[in-house]
Amino acid sequence: MKKAVDKTAPRRALQRWTLALLGLLLLAPLNAHGQCWDAELVGDDSQQLDGLGWSVDIAADGTVALVGTIGHEGGGAYIFERRQHGWEQTAKLTGAVYVGTTVALRPDGWQAFVMGTSGSGRIFTRTGDAWAATQTIELGSVSHTAEALFSPDGNILLIGSANGQVCIYQRSEDDWLHAQTIEGDVHFGVSLATSHSGEVVAIGEVGGNIQGKAWLYRRQDGIWYFERTFRGAGRVCGRAVALSADGNRLFFAGYPLGGGGDGVVYVYQHTDGLWDRVGWIDCPYPEDRNGFGHSVACSADGQVLVVGNGSDGTVVDVGGSVSIFSTKANAYELVATQMPPNNVPLASFGYRLKLTPDGETVIAGAFAGGRGQNDIPIGTGAAYILNTNECAADTQGRGDLDGDFDVDANDLGVLLNAYEKTDAGDVDGDGDTDQHDLGILLKHYGQML
Numbered sequence: 378m379k380k381a382v383d384k385t386a387p388r389r390a391l392q393r394w395t396l397a398l399l400g401l402l403l404l405a406p407l408n409a410h411g412q413c414w415d416a417e418l419v420g421d422d423s424q425q426l427d428g429l430g431w432s433v434d435i436a437a438d439g440t441v442a443l444v445g446t447i448g449h450e451g452g453g454a455y456i457f458e459r460r461q462h463g464w465e466q467t468a469k470l471t472g473a474v475y476v477g478t479t480v481a482l483r484p485d486g487w488q489a490f491v492m493g494t495s496g497s498g499r500i501f502t503r504t505g506d507a508w509a510a511t512q513t514i515e516l517g518s519v520s521h522t523a524e525a526l527f528s529p530d531g532n533i534l535l536i537g538s539a540n541g542q543v544c545i546y547q548r549s550e551d552d553w554l555h556a557q558t559i560e561g562d563v564h565f566g567v568s569l570a571t572s573h574s575g576e577v578v579a580i581g582e583v584g585g586n587i588q589g590k591a592w593l594y595r596r597q598d599g600i601w602y603f604e605r606t607f608r609g610a611g612r613v614c615g616r617a618v619a620l621s622a623d624g625n626r627l628f629f630a631g632y633p634l635g636g637g638g639d640g641v642v643y644v645y646q647h648t649d650g651l652w653d654r655v656g657w658i659d660c661p662y663p664e665d666r667n668g669f670g671h672s673v674a675c676s677a678d679g680q681v682l683v684v685g686n687g688s689d690g691t692v693v694d695v696g697g698s699v700s701i702f703s704t705k706a707n708a709y710e711l712v713a714t715q716m717p718p719n720n721v722p723l724a725s726f727g728y729r730l731k732l733t734p735d736g737e738t739v740i741a742g743a744f745a746g747g748r749g750q751n752d753i754p755i756g757t758g759a760a761y762i763l764n765t766n767e768c769a770a771d772t773q774g775r776g777d778l779d780g781d782f783d784v785d786a787n788d789l790g791v792l793l794n795a796y797e798k799t800d801a802g803d804v805d806g807d808g809d810t811d812q813h814d815l816g817i818l819l820k821h822y823g824q825m826l
Contacts, residue, residue, distance in 0.1 A: 413713065413715060413763055413764060413767040413768035414715075414761055414762065414763060415464075415738070415762040415763060415764050415767075416457075416459075416463060416464040416761070416762040417759050417760075417761055417762075418430075418442060418444055418455070418457045418464060418466075418759060418760040418761070418762065419757065419759045420444075420446075420453070420455045420466060420469065421466050422469075423757050423758070427446045427447075427757050427758055428446050428447035428744040428745070428758045429444060429445075429446050429455070429742075429744060429757060429758035429759055429760065430444055430445075430446075430728070430729070430741075430742030430743050430744040430758040430759055430760040431445055431446060431447035431478055431728070431729065431742060431744040431758065432444070432445035432447075432454075432478060432479055432480045432729050432742065433445070433480070433729050433730065433731055433740045433741065433742045433760050434480055434481050434482035434489075434731050434740070435482065435731050435733060435738060435740040435762075436482055436483075436484060436485065436486030436733075437484035437485065437486075437529070437733055437734050438486070438733070439459070439733045439735075439737065439738035440458060440459040440486065441456065441457070441458050441459075441482065441486035442456070442457040442458075442464070442482075442740050442760065442762070443455070443456060443457075443480050443481075443482040443489050443491075444457065444480070444740075444742065444760040445478060445479065445480040445491065446478075446744075446758070447478045447521060447744060453469050453470060453471045454469070454470045454471075454480045454489070454491045455468070455469050455470075456468035456469070456470065456489070456508065457760075464762065467506065468507075468508045470489060470491050470499075470501050470508060470510075478492065478493055478494055478521050478523065479491070479492040479493075479498070479519070479523045479524060479525050479536075480492075480525065481525035481526050481527050481534070482527070483527045483531045484527060484529055484530075484531050484734075485531055486503075487502065487503045488500060488501065488502050488503065488531075489501045489508070490514075490525050490527070490534060490536070492514075492516070492519065492523065492525060492536070494519060494520070494521050494523075496515060496516040496517045496518050496519045496538070497513060497514075497515055497516075498513070498514040498515075498516060498525070498536065499512065499513055499514070500512040500513075500514065500553060502551075511551070512552060512553060514536070514544075514546070514553065516536060516538055516544060517538075518538070518540055519538040519540060520538060520540050520564070520567075522564075522567050523536070523537055523538050523540075523566070523567075524536075524537040524566065524567060524568055524569045525537065525569070526569045526570070526571060528571045528572070528573065528574060528575035529571070529572075529573045529574075529622055529677065529734060530573055530574045530575070531548065532547065532548045532574065532575065533545065533546070533547060533548070533571060533574070533575030534546040534547075534548070534553055535569045535571060535575075535578065537565075537566025537567065537568070537569050537580065538566050540563070540564070540565075540566070541560055541561055541562060541563060541564075541565050541566070542558055542559065542560045542561070542565065542566060543558070543559045543561075543565070543566040543569065543578075543580050544557075544558050545557045545558070545559070545575075545578075545601065556599070557600065557601055559580065559592075559594065559601065561580070561582055561592065562582060564582055564583045564615075565580065565582040565592075566580055566581075566582070567581050567582065567583050567615065567616060568580070568581030568615065568616055568617050568618045569581070569618070570618045570619050570620040570627075571620060572620055572621070572622060572623060572624030573622040573623070573624075573677070575596065576595065576596045576624060577593065577594070577595050577596075577620060577624030578593070578594045578595075578596075578601055579591055579592070579593050579594075579618040579619075579620050579627055579629075580592045580593075580594070580618070581614075581615035581616060581617065581618045581629075582615045583614075583615045583616055589608075589609055589614035589615030589616065589631060590606050590607065590608055590609075590614070590615050591606065591607040591614070591615055591618050591627070591629045592606050593605050593606070593607070593627070593652075595624075605652060607627070607629045607643070607645060607652075609629070609631040609641075609643070614629060614630065614631030614643075614670075615629070615631065616630065616631065616632065616670070616671055616672075617629075617630040617631075617670060617671060617672045617673040617684075617685075618630070618673070619673045619674050619675040619682070620675070621675060621676075621677065621678060621679030622677035622678065622679075622734065624647070625646060625647040625648070625679075626644070626645070626646055626647070626675070626679040627644075627645040627646075627647075627652070628642055628643070628644060628645075628673050628675055628679075628682060629642070629643045629645065630642040630643070630670035630671070630672075630673040630684065631643075631670050632668050632669055632670040632671050632686075639659060639660040639669065640659075640660045640668060640669030640670035640671070640684075640686070641657055641658065641659055641660065641669075641670060642657060642658040642670055642673055642682070642684055643656075643657045644656040644657060644658065644709070655707075656708065656709070658682070658684070658702060658709050660686075661700055661711045661714060662698075662714065668685075668686040668687060668697070668727075669684060669686045669698075669700070670684060670686075671685050671686060671687050671727065671728060672684070672685030672687060672727060672728060672729055672730045673685070674730055674731050674732035674739075675732065675736075676732060676733075676734060676735060676736030677734035677735070677736075678736075679704075680703060680704045680736065681701070681702070681703050681704075681732065681736030681765060682701075682702040682703075682709055683699055683700065683701050683702070683730060683732050683739050683765070684699070684700045684702070684727075685697070685698075685699055685726075685727025685728060685729070685730045685741060686698040686699070686700070686726075686727050687725040687726060687727040687728025687729065687741075687742070687743075696716060696717045696725075696726055697716075697717055697725050697726030697727040697728065697743060698714050698715060698716050698717075698726065698727055699714070699715045699726065699727045699730060699739060699741050699763065700713070700714045700715075701713050701714070701715075701739075701765050701768055703736075712765065712768060713765075713768035715763060715768060717743050717761075725742075725743055725744055725745040726741060726742075726743035726761070727741050727742075727743075728742055728743070728744060729741070729742045730742065732765075736765060737764060737765055737766055738762065738763070738764060738765070739762070739763040739764075739765060740760055740761070740762055740763075741760065741761050741763065742758070742759075742760050742761075743758060743759050743760070743761065744758040745758065775804070775817065775818075775820075775821040776788050776792075776804050776817055776818030776819075776820075776821045776822070778791040778792060778801070778802060778804070778818075779791060784818060784821045784822050785822070788818060789818060789822070792804070792810060792814060792815060792818055795810040796810050796811070796815070797809070797810060797811060798810070802814050802815075802818075804817045804818055805817060
């Protein structure tokens with residue numbers, strides 16, 4: 378009598394082997410998050426407690442970055458440029474006391490605004506490879522959380538003192554002329570956003586009540602007039618705002634005071650003269666990332682959104698994170714969440730961030746961190762360049778087969794069901810599902826991506 382062949386034996390053996398390897402793997406330490414870094418930016422004279430990365434900005438084409446400091450009295454802001462061999466520091470801008478707490482880079486990368494808590498701001502202009510101070514702007518007392526921003530067309534400069542006023546300057550050939558001052562309550566101007574030509578301006582305020590607000594202004598006949606306010610509920614809203622280039626989509630973020638609850642980003646759309654809330658984005662990992670919404674930036678078309686989870690000491694923080702979202706069927710879906718390199722505790726990664734108009738390049742500060750690839754002491758700070766496309770492609774390439782941004786038993790089940798049969802478990806992108814795909818998935822098993 379012919380002996381029956383057990384066709385399931387190979388698969389059962391594979392499952393036993395997988396589980397055995399998995400058991401060994403779970404005993405080993407894992408790097409908890411994937412990486413899609415383009416560069417780590419650290420000043421050539423940076424030292425501990427500099428707080429490099431307190432403020433950041435990047436040129437529209439993603440080739441010039443400006444990174445400010447907060448830690449030492451001399452202060453400074455660093456210019457980095459992308460060259461053929463990578464990013465390198467090309468200049469340091471200095472001036473007033475604690476200069477660098479607030480920075481802004483004109484989108485073409487040829488002019489910068491740098492300010493310290495003394496309230497004395499300077500315009501630096503590039504000629505060839507050299508930078509020089511070409512104008513001083515005196516604002517009086519400003520907070521260390523002050524914000525500054527050039528409009529995408531480079532002709533409007535907004536400076537928020539975070540102490541109750543926002544000053545608007547307009548470009549006139551080589552000079553910046555004061556156009557208007559908008560006043561508000563305490564911490565008015567802690568965040569700023571503008572449409573492409575500055576016609577629409579959004580100003581964040583974190584006031585005495587913990588809800589906070591966003592104020593919207595629209596320019597008419599050369600004057601910015603108040604249009605409406607947006608309010609949060611039970612969160613420190615107003616700490617971060619962003620606008621699409623056409624000024625018709627507003628992102629209004631807030632995080633919980635004292636670490637209780639979860640952060641959120643509200644999405645508003647302007648249609649036929651009316652603003653409507655069309656959605657909101659909850660913190661994707663609420664259990665330990667309560668600073669979600671501390672910073673926010675969007676692409677010119679509003680289709681790509683990045684949200685920072687940096688901490689200023691008032692929220693629970695595990696080092697910070699940057700979450701990337703993109704639209705699908707008119708809703709924002711999580712693409713990836715990136716943590717600071719080596720998961721440095723209390724790095725405040727994402728405290729400030731900016732995104733290029735095409736939605737491809739992010740610069741994020743980590744002013745309290747620094748234990749990155751250059752083994753910089755904690756507190757030195759750093760800024761990081763991320764490529765959103767690489768972050769998006771990185772998740773499946775580490776074994777996230779079901780698209781839920783972790784690698785777990787569900788992904789393992791998908792791979793086993795497809796093993797040597799279909800490409801449903803193809804992790805390495807070679808068109809089939811085999812031992813190599815299994816090895817990659819096991820390497821990242823248990824990770825949040």
